[in-house]
Amino acid sequence: MNSIDPSIQVKAQAWLNGNIDQETKSTIQKLIDTNPTELIDSFYQDLEFGTGGLRGLMGVGTNRMNVYTVGMATQGLANYLLQSFPGEEISVAITHDSRINNTLFAKTTADVFTANGIKVYYFREMRPTPMLSFAVRHFGCKSGVMITASHNPKEYNGYKAYWEDGAQVVAPHDTNIIKEVQKITSFDLVNWDKDDSLIQYIEEDFDQIYMDKVKALSLSPEAITQQKSMPIVFSPIHGASGKMVPAALKAFGFENVHVVKEQAEPDGTFPTVVYPNPEEAEALTLSIELGKKVGAELVLACDPDGDRYAAVVPNEKGEYELLNGNQTGTLLTYYLLSKWKEAGKLDGKQFMVNTIVTTELINEMAKGFGVKCFNVLTGFKNIAAIIRELEGKETFIGGGEESYGYLVGDFVRDKDGVSACAMVAELVAYYKSQGKTVFDVLAEIYNQFEFYKESLISVTKKGKDGAEQIQALMMDFRLNPPKSMNGIPVEKIIDVKESKIIDAKSGKVEKLDMDKSNVMQFYLEDGSKISARPSGTEPKIKYYFSVHAPLPNVSDYRKVEEELNQRLEALKRYFS
Numbered sequence: 001m002n003s004i005d006p007s008i009q010v011k012a013q014a015w016l017n018g019n020i021d022q023e024t025k026s027t028i029q030k031l032i033d034t035n036p037t038e039l040i041d042s043f044y045q046d047l048e049f050g051t052g053g054l055r056g057l058m059g060v061g062t063n064r065m066n067v068y069t070v071g072m073a074t075q076g077l078a079n080y081l082l083q084s085f086p087g088e089e090i091s092v093a094i095t096h097d098s099r100i101n102n103t104l105f106a107k108t109t110a111d112v113f114t115a116n117g118i119k120v121y122y123f124r125e126m127r128p129t130p131m132l133s134f135a136v137r138h139f140g141c142k143s144g145v146m147i148t149a150s151h152n153p154k155e156y157n158g159y160k161a162y163w164e165d166g167a168q169v170v171a172p173h174d175t176n177i178i179k180e181v182q183k184i185t186s187f188d189l190v191n192w193d194k195d196d197s198l199i200q201y202i203e204e205d206f207d208q209i210y211m212d213k214v215k216a217l218s219l220s221p222e223a224i225t226q227q228k229s230m231p232i233v234f235s236p237i238h239g240a241s242g243k244m245v246p247a248a249l250k251a252f253g254f255e256n257v258h259v260v261k262e263q264a265e266p267d268g269t270f271p272t273v274v275y276p277n278p279e280e281a282e283a284l285t286l287s288i289e290l291g292k293k294v295g296a297e298l299v300l301a302c303d304p305d306g307d308r309y310a311a312v313v314p315n316e317k318g319e320y321e322l323l324n325g326n327q328t329g330t331l332l333t334y335y336l337l338s339k340w341k342e343a344g345k346l347d348g349k350q351f352m353v354n355t356i357v358t359t360e361l362i363n364e365m366a367k368g369f370g371v372k373c374f375n376v377l378t379g380f381k382n383i384a385a386i387i388r389e390l391e392g393k394e395t396f397i398g399g400g401e402e403s404y405g406y407l408v409g410d411f412v413r414d415k416d417g418v419s420a421c422a423m424v425a426e427l428v429a430y431y432k433s434q435g436k437t438v439f440d441v442l443a444e445i446y447n448q449f450e451f452y453k454e455s456l457i458s459v460t461k462k463g464k465d466g467a468e469q470i471q472a473l474m475m476d477f478r479l480n481p482p483k484s485m486n487g488i489p490v491e492k493i494i495d496v497k498e499s500k501i502i503d504a505k506s507g508k509v510e511k512l513d514m515d516k517s518n519v520m521q522f523y524l525e526d527g528s529k530i531s532a533r534p535s536g537t538e539p540k541i542k543y544y545f546s547v548h549a550p551l552p553n554v555s556d557y558r559k560v561e562e563e564l565n566q567r568l569e570a571l572k573r574y575f576s
Contacts, residue, residue, distance in 0.1 A: 004036055011043040011062055019188060020068060027060045041463050049073050049181040052168050052381065055149055055158035058101060065101075065157040067108045068187040073159055074112040074145070075190040076181030080173070081118065081142055083180075088142075093135040093202070095123035096147035097240040097305040098266035099157050102126070106147045109159070111194035123202045126240045126266060128306025129160070130416035134210050135202060137166040137413070148305035151277035154270050166413035167384030171515070207244070213411045214419045215251040219339040220430040224253040227429035233296045234421070235260035235287040237276045238267040239304030241417060248422040254429075258294050260286050270304075278303055278310030279404055281322050288312060288320045298428045302417040307380075308404040309417035311424050313438045323438070325404040326359040326454045328424060331438065332406055333362050334445050335427040336398045337369040346371060351390065353383040353399035356496070356519065357531045357544040361445070361452040362399075368449060371397065377496070377517045378533065380405055384413040402454065402544070443554035451551040453564035457572055460540040470534050470541045477520045477532060485524060486570050494521040530571060545571045 012032065016025055031039040042061030047054055047069050054073055058065045081090050094110050096102035110120045121139050123132075129146050136144040144162035152158070161177065163169045169177060184190065218224070232254055236242035242264050249257045262272050263286060270276040273283040278301040291299040291312065299312035299320060311328050315321045323331075333352065340346050351372040354362045366373035372394075376382035378401060387396045387410050400406035405415030408423050431441050446452070461469045481493055483504065493502040494512060496519040501510040519533045531544040547567045551560050 004040060005044070008040055008043045012039060014186070015061070018186070024060050024066070024068075031060070044464050046182075049076065049178050052379065053145075053159045053161040055152065055156065057155050058157050065105070065159075067104060068190075070105045070108050070159060071112050071190045071192065072184040072187055073181050074109045075116070076184045077143065077145075077161060077177055078113055078116040078118055078191075079183075080177045080180040082116065084173075085142055089119065090117075090143075091119035091121060091139065091141045093121040093123075093132055093139060093141045093144040093162075094147075095127045095132045095135075095202075097126055097128070098238055098268050099147070099149060099304060100154065100268035101157055102147050102268065105157060105159070106145075109145050109147065110199060111192065112190060114195040114198040115191040115193045117195070118198065120199045121202050122199050123206075124204070127207075128240045128244055128302070128416075128418055129414055130307060130412045130418055131206075131210050131244070133162060133166040133412045133414040133416075134213070135206065136162050136164065137411070138206075138209065139202075146305065150305055151275065151279070151303040151308060153275055154268060162414075165384065165388050167388065168379070168381035168414065170381050170385045207247070211244075211247055211251055213409075214248050214422060217408050217419055217423060218252055218426060219336075219343075220426055221253065223430040223433040224426060226433045228253050228255045230254065230298070230425075230429055230432065231256045231258065231291075231294045231296045232425055233258045233260065233287055233291045233294065233299045235263045235284070235301040236266075236306070237263050237273060237278065237283055237301055237304060238265065238270050239276065239302060239306060240266065241302040241306030242266065244306065244418045245300065245302060245421045248418050249425055252422050252426060254425055258290055258296070260290055262286050268304075276304050278308060279325070284310060284312060284322065291320055297432065298425055300421045300424065302421065303404075306417045307415045309406070309420045309424070310404055311421075313428065315439055316437070324454065325400070325402040326361070326452070327442065328404070328420075329400045329402065329406055330359060330361055330365070330445060330452075331427060331441060332398060332400070332408070332420070332423060333365055334441070335423075335430070336408065337365060337371060340397060341369060349393075350395045350397050351386075352397055353386050355379075355382070355401040356514075356521070357533065357542075358400065358402040359452050359454055359546060360529070361449055361548075364449045365445070375514075377515055377519070380407070380415045382515075383407065387413060402456070439557065440554075443551065443557045446551040446557070446560075447554050450548045451557075451560050451564060452546065452548040453561065453568060454544065454546045455568045455572060456542060456544050457576060458535075458540045458542050459576075462539055466539050470539070473541060474518055474520065474532065474534060481520075482522065485522070485528075485530070485574050488524045488526050488528065490522050491525050492523040494519075494523075496521070526567075528567065528571060530575070543572075543575050547571075 096106040146160040149156035149158040398408045406420040490504045499512045522530045529546040
């Protein structure tokens with residue numbers, strides 16, 4: 001290990017000398033002997049317990065997901081819970097999706113909590129993330145943990161921490177938990193002496209309690225009755241939603257639902273896809289093939305933990321077209337607002353929530369219906385924070401983010417792919433009963449509020465060097481912001497980290513009233529908007545692009561779309 005940084009040598013040696021299993025020790029020794037690069041990546045830092053928890057590659061070492069890093073994180077969270085609720089009975093809810101090692105990590109989490117005298121409500125079987133969020137509130141828990149790496153590749157796993165409102169932790173608890181986790185500098189500081197008597201299993205009867213809440217969201221039961229035979233295809237992409245989404249569609253009244261058999265069984269190796277991410281068209285190949293076979297009006301899919309959803313619909317040529325998260329969010333928002341207005345339920349005490357990298361069309365629609373729309377940082381916990389702040393005062397209708405996450409109603413406090421799938425199916429049925437397709441509705445929305453089109457590119461940088469390159473990129477944006485892009489002058493710059501709104505021409509600076517985050521946004525004179533944001537869960541930087549233009553005639557939908565696509569491609573070339 002002579003050529004390896006001394007601090008990394010010390011960390012690796014501490015694990016070799018520590019009270020851990022022999023298999024882990026043998027793996028570390030093999031890395032020392034044959035793969036110093038992997039050893040460095042495994043130990044150069046501690047796997048960071050960020051504001052949402054842990055996420056990383058599985059393996060040995062301080063920078064990997066394993067039973068020891070999971071145990072240390074849980075001990076830190078347990079310590080904070082004991083400090084926060086002195087003298088109270090503390091309970092947490094725990095579940096997991098289908099990923100490799102998920103039962104191991106979930107049981108490790110439960111064991112450490114019970115060792116610290118904390119009661120655990122443990123799902124007997126894997127369930128989607130929204131059900132974990134709901135369970136926290138239903139059982140009166142102080143916290144919850146979901147073992148998942150969401151849509152990341154199969155080599156990853158993660159640990160999402162929730163607070164007593166059923167949402168992922170926000171300030172001040174997020175930073176306070178991080179401080180407690182950082183105090184657990186060794187697995188020897190973890191209480192591993194489990195107490196199984198403190199585990200209460202959540203059985204299948206809980207499914208119906210959750211499902212009753214989902215079913216109550218339905219706004220057009222009469223349209224579903226008319227369209228109950230509408231063919232729908234669904235895929236859980238080998239994940240945890242394979243039982244609950246078909247159950248939700250059935251509860252709403254849909255009778256012709258086809259599940260993709262090849263992807264129905266939970267499997268953490270995700271054998272039929274490159275990435276288990278419904279944002280990627282490749283992951284939907286089998287779903288679309290089945291859709292063609294059965295003549296589906298709608299193809300739906302969820303990511304492994306069931307919080308994100310994707311929708312594919314036939315276009316005017318009969319070809320299946322994947323709607324992006326902004327389009328499905330637009331359709332859901334318009335449908336919800338229209339039905340609430342039709343029912344006479346909009347009285348000024350309702351609100352929507354949108355994120356700063358999601359289409360601004362949602363803001364425009366809310367304004368058009370006279371409904372407040374709050375803009376928050378990326379991350380559903382920020383949407384949930386607004387819901388909690390206004391709880392009992394105003395009513396949350398819905399809200400979401402461009403990354404295929406949406407929430408209707410407030411009984412869940414995270415994005416909910418189960419209820420979103422059911423609501424998307426309902427809106428397709430509702431508009432079909434009026435003789436309209438999804439694209440007819442989008443054209444009407446764009447005609448009324450302007451045609452907004454968005455796109456995204458992600459640049460991945462691996463390992464320690466990659467993380468440093470991403471930080472250097474963001475620093476360069478701050479120190480040397482572009483004056484124009486593709487010859488179009490930059491009009492305004494928003495630096496969320498520095499809480500600044502900068503007039504690019506005059507240099508005038510205003511204060512931005514928003515929590516700090518490492519995000520830069522550039523507004524161009526032609527209305528284009530570009531956001532740069534390093535991912536909080538993956539070693540990548542994301543660039544979000546948004547353009548818009550009027551749509552005077554609905555018949556010009558594809559023509560204006562192509563013009564907007566050309567603008568988006570030009571911006572993407574500039575950044576790549």
